[in-house]
Amino acid sequence: MLLQRRTIGRTAGLARSPAAAVTAAGSHSSLPALSWTPRRTLFNRRRRQERLSGRAIETLDIQRMSEQAVNYHRNRRIFLWSGAIAGVVSFVYTAWKLKLELEKGHKLDSNLPASDPLASPAAADRKVVIHDDQGREIVPTGNGTVPFFPRVLHLPAFTAPKSPALPSDKTSQPLVVPPTPDGSTTEYTLVGLGLRTVTFLNFQVYVVGYYVATSDIAALQNALVKKVNPLATTLVPSERDQLRAALLDPAESERTWDALLASGVPARSAFRVVPVRDTDFHHLRDGFVRAIQARAPEGAAMDDKFGEAVREFRTAFNRGSVPKQRELLLVRDEKGRLSIAYDGSGPGKKKASGREVIGVIEDERVSRTLWLNYLAGKKVASEPARTNIVEGIMGFVERPVGTVASQVLPVANANV
Known part of the structure; x- marks a missing residue:
């Protein structure tokens, strides 16, 4: 076994x-x-x-995997930051190029095609009269939202007692004062217009036009002609160039217009403001108040009367929205009194209320600072408007003093 x-x-x-x-x-x-x-x-x-x-099985290396994860996330952050910086640089560069094109006078919102003869550079000295379907003379603005401005305005004498004292409740609506009911009107002639833009991207805000009472143009002609040549009744081309340079110079234009307005020349004038996008009274008020404070006469900041006038101006704008294509008028009379009128009627509104006065400011310095904000200085509210107004004045002074300037602005100069 x-x-x-x-x-x-x-x-x-x-x-x-x-x-x-x-x-x-x-x-x-x-x-x-x-x-x-x-x-x-x-x-x-x-x-x-x-x-x-035929090969060995790889073992896990925790340290090496950790280093790979760190490198991955670092490269990912670098890639994302590079993309963000490149996007910002391209955005700023595009905005800068757009600003340069706008400064060259290229029309980005024009209602005239490129093939239109009025859009050519040769139309700069051409006087064009355009009539609407009702036979009224209108001036092209070059803007698609507000394409035309009337060449002539017929405005009543916006006179009223001094604005009442400010209420204790600052949110209450200001008193609306109707114009005088006698039916008398004054004819105002358009001198120049332009578009106001804000920020370096040139966002369009409103089209503004400067009107002078037709019967007061002679006094403006005489004052400007005598400034260049005291013995002349009209200016030759070289003298017109001299006057143009003076009205475009920051310091000289400030002195010239301040002296003219302080002496009551022109006696009656108005600025017509029409928004190209929906806005509100508070937004417009803030821009106007900044202009008043920046150009206030010396010592006005310590003047209680001037401060009260600015508060009255603020109260007049204590209202609601301002849709596009609505009209806001700033009217200065022979005493320098400022009347603010608003026309709430417009396209898409069933009830037409017409123009109504929403405020009257007695202090002459308020209207003068607002006028200087558009006409003179180093920085104005709208440089295209200031340039166009100067060109309109050149059309006035080339005629003998005392003749009414009935021409219409060149279309090329009205581009905004």
């Missing part, structure tokens, strides 16, 4: 495959057939996979 077990042990040790086991079992028919299956362990499986694939 012991010998039999040893034989089986030796046979099992020699038979490493099922076929060998069968052969061994056949030689000892009296013994049972045996087979051997190798045991599988974790290390045996790994060595078998290595032999099959």
Whole structure:
């Protein structure tokens, strides 16, 4: 029995495959057939996979994976910051190029096609008369929202008692004062117009036109002609160039217009403001008040009367919204009194209210500072308007003093 077990042990040790086991079992028919299956362990499986694939299995390197994650996020941040900086630079560059094109006088919102002869540079000295469907003379502005301004305005004498004292509640609506009911009107002639823009992107705000009472143009002609040549009644081209340079010079224009307005020349004039986008009275008021404070006469800041006049001006604008294409009039009379009239009627409004006076400011310095904000100084509310007004004045002074300037502004000069 012991010998039999040893034989089986030796046979099992020699038979490493099922076929060998069968052969061994056949030689000892009296013994049972045996087979051997190798045991599988974790290390045996790994060595078998290595032999099959021909390469070693990679182990996890936590430190290297952490470094890769850090590098990925750093490169991602650099890429995002580069894109943001490139976007800002391209935006600023585009805005700068647009500003240069606008300064060159290119019309970006013109109602005249490029093929129109009136849009050519040769039309700069051409006098054009345009009539609307009712036969009234109008002047193109070059703006699509407010395409035309009337050449002549017929305004009543906006006179009223001094504005009442400010109420304790600053949010209350100001008193609306109607114009005089006698029906008399004064004719005002358009001198020049232009578009007011804000920010370096030149966002369009409103079109403004400067009107002078037709019967007061002679006094303005005489004062400007005598400034250049005291013995002349009209100016030759070289003298007109001299006057043009003076009215466009920051310091000289300030002195000239301040002296004229202080002496009551022209006696009656008006600014017509028409928004090209929806706005409100508070927005317009803030712009006007900044102009008044920036150009206030010396010592006016300590003058209680001037301060009260500015508060009355603020109260007049304590109202609601101003839709586009609505008319706001700033009218200065022979005493320097400022009347503010608003016409709330317009396209899309069922009830036409017409012009109504919303405020009257007695202090002459308020209207004078507002007029200087458009006519003179280094920085004006609308440089296109100031330039166009000067060109309109050049058309006046080229005629003999005393003749009424009935011409219409050149279309090219009215571009906004």
